[in-house]
Amino acid sequence: ARCFFAVSPARFCHLLTCLQPTLACCLSPLSTVQAGLISLLSLIMANTRRSDAANLQKYMGLDQRGKVLAEYVWVDAHGGVRSKTKTLSRPVTSADELPEWNFDGSSTGQAPGHDSDVYLRPCAIFPDPFRGGDNILVLCETWDSDGSPNKYNYRHEAARLMRTHEKEQFWFGLEQEYTLLDADGWPFGWPKGGYPGAQGPYYCGVGTGKAQCRDIVDAHYKACLYAGISISGINAEVMPSQWEYQVGPCEGITLGDQLWMSRFLLNRVAEDFGVVISFAPKPIPGDWNGAGLHSNVSTAAMRAEGGMKVIEAAMKKLEARHPEHIAVYGEGNEDRLTGRHETGSIDKFSWGVADRGGSIRIPRQCAKDGKGYFEDRRPASNADPYQITGIIVETLCGSD
Structure with missing residues (x-):
């Protein structure tokens, strides 16, 4: 108990939020310790008030x-x-x-x-x-x-790389996955301390029991559009209470700027609804899909006629620096990149056409057209988009 109370209340709340899913997976039925932690977290969250939209509007309209x-x-x-x-x-x-x-x-x-x-x-x-x-x-x-x-300003170096290789005309489109958690740190719609039915009906699902918190997802969508974010779509993901939105295509550093602002907007919208957003790459252990930040990449040469040869050449460069990429592709990614649940192995680079079990996927339509883009499936949902796009540019074009 001493180690918990030595930290700030906010940090303590965060620790309990993170511990709850793990405890629920490891202890069944609820132990005295787990029950105590859940009760304490519930007490803390009971004093966390949601936004009062009705009263707020009286003040938001003031001159x-x-x-x-x-x-x-x-x-x-x-x-x-x-x-x-x-x-x-x-x-x-x-x-x-x-x-x-x-x-x-x-x-x-x-x-x-x-x-x-x-x-x-x-x-x-x-x-x-x-x-x-x-x-x-x-x-x-x-x-x-x-x-x-x-030290944590990753944008500066990424922007330098984008300027250096501006003639390549890099386009990026990132697919941000995330999980919606309730006040107890458990995915919305899941039985307390238990699990829903197996994966299958939830991906792009419609209807009660299949899609959770669509109101929050739609609110975020509209907020992004208002803010000028190039959000190109949303969909429910394979694990229940997990969603994805896509940003892009954007050129150069603009993608990182827009993705970070979209994350701010997501957390800010969730704040109004009293919901926790998790970008953890494997929020729930076991037979559940993780959360990624699939990164779609192309250059002018890849999009031109004969671009497939340029894409294939890029695969060799990416394979040679696989460990360096993994190092900046998100914390906890080893729990996600297991070779299962539509991921490749963290220790081995692979690529293929329409292969969602590889490190890199070439869309079948691109292979058919002989040009287009590739999808790097390795980045975790909590990865920094500046680091992702920066190292891809560096690997394919060099640092200078």
């Missing part, structure tokens, strides 16, 4: 007297998103018009306490679907006080 609210969003040391709000004196149309800001990096794992200031440099702006009007969301890079990119 801002020409001021603009800018929500600065950044990626923290743990692969999560953080944000804080700044008041601007006028509307802006470009990130270049926005001032730098700073935050306490010692509270996000991005700086030591004795030198805690980390700076936010605006990179992209999006219309704010929550506040509306001229209010904006601002995606930022993180920079240290000495003028160097923060």
Whole structure:
């Protein structure tokens, strides 16, 4: 108990949320310890209030007297998103018009306490679907006080690679899978401490018992469209309470910017509904599909006539750097890339046409057309899109 109460209440709540699925899988029936943890988590979550939309609307319609609210969003040391709000004196149309800001990096794992200031440099702006009007969301890079990119600023290097190889015209489209959890950290719609029927009817499922939380999924979809995110579709996934949305195709660094903002929007929408979003690559052990971030990639040469030869040449380069890619393709990916549940083995590179059990899948239509794109199925759902797209560009084209 001492180790739990030495951490902050927020961290303690997070630990319990993560522990609950594991405990439910390992202990049956519920042990005294597990029951106590669940009761404590329920007590904590009972004091976590959902947004009161009806009352909020009274204030959201108030005149801002020409001021603009800018929500600065950044990626923290743990692969999560953080944000804080700044008041601007006028509307802006470009990130270049926005001032730098700073935050306490010692509270996000991005700086030591004795030198805690980390700076936010605006990179992209999006219309704010929550506040509306001229209010904006601002995606930022993180920079240290000495003028160097923060250790967890993966965007900076990815953007450099994109600029260096701009003539290749890289297009990316990423498929973000995620799982919706209830207040106890258990997938929505699953029996408490138990499991639903076997996988099969849930993928693209319709109807009660097959699709969970569609209201949240649709709300996120509309929020992304309002914000100008190139979200191209959604679907229920193989495991119940797991969903996917697709972002792209986008050129260069834009894909990473849009995917990170879409994650912010997803968490922000879920906050209104009192739901937890999990990007864990294997949220539930056992005979259940994991969650990935399948990455679709093409260059101008791959999309042109004879592009299949360019794609095949890319496979050799990707195989040669398989370990380096796995190293940045997400935490906990070893639990997902087992060679089962539509994944390849984490230790072996493979590719094939229409093969969902390989590291790389070539769509059958692309093979038929002799041109197109490939799908890298290795990245986990919690992977950083800047690291994914950056290392793919580096592997195929070099670092300089």
